[in-house]
Amino acid sequence: MSAAYDVVPFSDLLHKPGVTAGRLERVRALRLRRRDAGDLALMRVEQLDAEGAVVDFTSRLLAGLVRRLGASAVQEVLPDALPWVTFLPGADLDRFVTELVAVAQGAASLENLAPLATLLTQWRHTAEIHADPALLALLTREPEGDLGGVEPPGLPGGDE
Known part of the structure; x- marks a missing residue:
């Protein structure tokens, strides 16, 4: 091909x-x-099955590496695959690796890569925020003054 x-x-x-x-x-x-x-x-179905097998293998390999070598080993090489992770603070990088392993395994077992693609997009956006000091300051600032009371949400199916 x-x-x-x-x-x-x-x-x-x-x-x-x-x-x-x-x-x-x-x-x-x-x-x-x-x-x-x-x-x-x-x-072709054969191609679809082959790609599914590769994703399953990769997710299992990633999980095995984290179990045997620890998340730090994956964190060291992650910038080679996802250069934007360099902008994630340490605690966020730890959370990302944990979520990446879990979601990759779950997505492979469901034969549905959408959750993995969503996770990568969400964390890339988080990295974009950390890469822009002005945006990070805007999104993490404390609100000024009391914003007032908040009514509890209604129950589903309730009269409102």
């Missing part, structure tokens, strides 16, 4: 399904571009 994926209009799959699916001989996946909604991906 020479490329990761090709981009094709979704209509190609509808009008020429055999030709379009045949392109999977040359690429890992097809990105089906849609005008009215989000793009879709088309890939």
